[in-house]
Amino acid sequence: MPDRAIDALGRFARVVSDADAAHDVLALLADALFEHVCPDGVAVYVLEMDGKLRLSAERGVGPAANLEVDLDDVGTLAERVRAACGPSYVAHLNRPLVAGASLYGDVVMLRKDHEEPRLTLVDGLIDLAAVALSTAAHVELLERQFAELREQQEMLARSEKLRALGQMAAGVSHDLRNILNPLSLHLQVITRALDRGNVADAKESAVEMKAVLHRGLQTIERLRDFSRQSKETKSELVELDQLAQEAIAIGKARGASGGREATIREELAAPPQVMAVGSEIVSALVNLIVNAIDAMVEKGTAIVVRSGQDANTSWIEVSDDGPGMSAEVAERAFDPFFTTKGQDGTGLGLAMVYATMQRHGGNVTLETAPQQGTTIRLCFPVHGPLSGRAGIAPSRKS
Numbered sequence: 001m002p003d004r005a006i007d008a009l010g011r012f013a014r015v016v017s018d019a020d021a022a023h024d025v026l027a028l029l030a031d032a033l034f035e036h037v038c039p040d041g042v043a044v045y046v047l048e049m050d051g052k053l054r055l056s057a058e059r060g061v062g063p064a065a066n067l068e069v070d071l072d073d074v075g076t077l078a079e080r081v082r083a084a085c086g087p088s089y090v091a092h093l094n095r096p097l098v099a100g101a102s103l104y105g106d107v108v109m110l111r112k113d114h115e116e117p118r119l120t121l122v123d124g125l126i127d128l129a130a131v132a133l134s135t136a137a138h139v140e141l142l143e144r145q146f147a148e149l150r151e152q153q154e155m156l157a158r159s160e161k162l163r164a165l166g167q168m169a170a171g172v173s174h175d176l177r178n179i180l181n182p183l184s185l186h187l188q189v190i191t192r193a194l195d196r197g198n199v200a201d202a203k204e205s206a207v208e209m210k211a212v213l214h215r216g217l218q219t220i221e222r223l224r225d226f227s228r229q230s231k232e233t234k235s236e237l238v239e240l241d242q243l244a245q246e247a248i249a250i251g252k253a254r255g256a257s258g259g260r261e262a263t264i265r266e267e268l269a270a271p272p273q274v275m276a277v278g279s280e281i282v283s284a285l286v287n288l289i290v291n292a293i294d295a296m297v298e299k300g301t302a303i304v305v306r307s308g309q310d311a312n313t314s315w316i317e318v319s320d321d322g323p324g325m326s327a328e329v330a331e332r333a334f335d336p337f338f339t340t341k342g343q344d345g346t347g348l349g350l351a352m353v354y355a356t357m358q359r360h361g362g363n364v365t366l367e368t369a370p371q372q373g374t375t376i377r378l379c380f381p382v383h384g385p386l387s388g389r390a391g392i393a394p395s396r397k398s
């Protein structure tokens, strides 16, 4: 191949590799063919999504080349272009734009004489253009798939938010009904009792009203914890074992006040300190301990609060040998307002634990099965070099 042709191919390869749209590639091809091979006229057609070939770029032939043909008629395209462009054109050359198994378009070159064009250069330029078109098509496909994926992700996030909001609304309205219905009943009792001059009955109902109101306030309190309106938000370096001991004391007291004595064993292994809001972690652990105490009423002998460390985490877990959870309960246990305890539960305990761990950049794992007990572990990222003793200290009863 003469040097000039090699130069032309090299230059074309460089410019065409920078073009990322099919239309630009075809315009560059028309320029190159017109300049180096066929100065009389070039028309480049692109195969569009509807299966038709349409003019994408032309040099020297003008608007007469603006034709459209079906894919099936591509064999007649060159003849038709030549006929449309007038009798001054006496010869034509036709090349399809093919890369791999895909056809991207068709190139028609018209001549006003019968001189043989430099076919090697023609084919070289067309092959380079076809490869660039195939790359552009892949890029376009990837961009389209990426946009679809992003749209699907956004839709999923929207529907997930709506689901959580719906669940929250259902839970709040359920709890409000549980407070307002008894309040209105007690109010009726008080009105009737006062009408009859029966102050003792009125007083009794007022006491019950107070208890209901107290329950309502507790629910609001837990909702506030859940949505993190909590006042204390400062993280500091904390010892998980120390927080565990505080939580055990509170959990035991709660159990005792509900008439449920609990045996809680400590297996604390002094894992490295972590950055956390201490009070939030204590309240998450109390939730886990109270849940375990609740579960032990049905079956079980002991609760274990254990701590330890893995590669980059310090963890603390509450484990019981109670009745465990069915797959359905385990699936929903962390959903806000999901409870199997009827009036006795708000279903915000584990949702709060989950939200707390998210805020701390950590995670929660749940291990449970029917009749196999339940273990819920809170894992915290450890910043800086690990310290503390590894493994598990000998257990002791508390």
Ligand SMILES: Nc1ncnc2c1ncn2[C@@H]1O[C@H](COP(=O)(O)OP(=O)(O)OP(=O)(O)O)[C@@H](O)[C@H]1O
Residues within 6 Å of the ligand: 287, 291, 292, 295, 320, 322, 323, 324, 325, 329, 333, 334, 338, 339, 340, 341, 344, 345, 346, 347, 348, 349, 350, 351, 374
């Ligand atoms: N240790 C456990 N053993 C068995 N089931 C459990 C245990 N912990 C939680 N669950 C199940 O998960 C559900 C949700 O727990 P969560 O703490 O969120 O709410 P709750 O305990 O029902 O209500 P609240 O925390 O307001 O008292 C419970 O109702 C129970 O069915």
Ligand SMILES: [Mg+2]
Residues within 6 Å of the ligand: 287, 290, 291, 345, 349, 350
């Ligand atoms: Mg609970």
